[in-house]
């Protein structure tokens with residue numbers, strides 16, 4: 001991956017954004033902000049799922065009053081999302097929020113923009129300039145004929161200039177679009193002309209799985225190019241899914257330390273000795289409940305499983321009605337097949353509390369030899385071509401030659 005681009009650093013409450021700060025995960029509540037207890041409950045759930053910063057809408061006075069109660073009790077910094085009415089931005093500042101998000105397409109009067117920026121400056125509160133292709137400033141839409149990367153970037157720059165007129169530059173910027181190529185190109189262009197931290201997102205990505213794929217395509221492409229300081233998945237789903245996805249994306253790209261489970265599983269094939277999909281699901285459910293920060297492998301057979309998953313902290317491979325439990329590729333125990341998920345869970349707990357060396361030292365004597373015997377027996381039964389592909393190819397050729405089916 002390309003080295004991360006240098007951006008200046010701002011602080012959203014106690015979370016640093018930009019510079020060398022870890023890339024942060026954001027999400028947004030879907031409760032009415034006036035519902036203080038309901039909103040706080042969701043904020044806590046989002047935080048548990050991986051959100052570092054949470055945004056709440058501030059669309060009416062009751063929402064701003066709710067924020068006054070929510071902010072002091074929140075486990076993470078709160079951003080107030082403001083559209084249309086600049087008074088809501090002022091009210092959110094009174095409530096003590098840690099950041100504002102303003103949409104330049106919706107609050108358009110320069111005197112309103114400057115008043116909000118100047119108040120934010122006095123209180124040391126940063127603002128996200130949140131440009132959105134779907135609500136682009138009307139004048140820019142007319143100038144460019146449609147939402148283009150140039151139009152989105154210019155919208156952000158116009159807003160920045162208003163801020164600069166009152167001496168305010170505590171700013172991060174987003175140029176979101178629901179069209180992935182447009183989103184990618186907009187951020188590339190923006191990143192070339194500013195060193196403000198960038199908040200990435202594909203807006204209105206829709207429900208999973210398509211929404212997850214769109215958002216990941218856009219954000220992962222930019223992150224791999226070193227662009228992006230904070231991210232948000234905009235999914236039509238429980239926002240906990242957004243926070244989880246954000247965290248998982250950063251962990252998968254090696255941009256944040258793993259703090260939860262990473263389950264890898266083989267895709268299964270003709271060699272599989274178990275229902276890999278079901279066992280992987282059962283293992284995921286059992287291990288996720290424990291929130292252990294390890295990589296776990298579920299492999300369908302002992303022929304290739306332990307070797308292919310040797311980088312995993314721990315794993316299980318099936319073979320001859322038995323589960324072969326391995327730690328860092330070394331088989332440590334062989335258990336009956338119907339006990340394999342339970343055995344995996346117990347070993348995972350021990351691994352986290354005792355460490356790899358201790359668990360390797362506690363391996364059952366002979367486990368490796370038993371696994372090797374099972375592996376050789378399976379190879380003997382199935383041969384090297386478990387899917388019988390060569391045999392099938394021969395039958396296809398015969399059928400094509402003589403026009404007759406062959407059994």
Ligand code: SF4
Pocket residue numbers: 266267268269270271272273299300301302303304305308
């Ligand atoms: S060879 Fe074994 S581990 Fe590899 S995909 Fe097939 S069943 Fe899974």
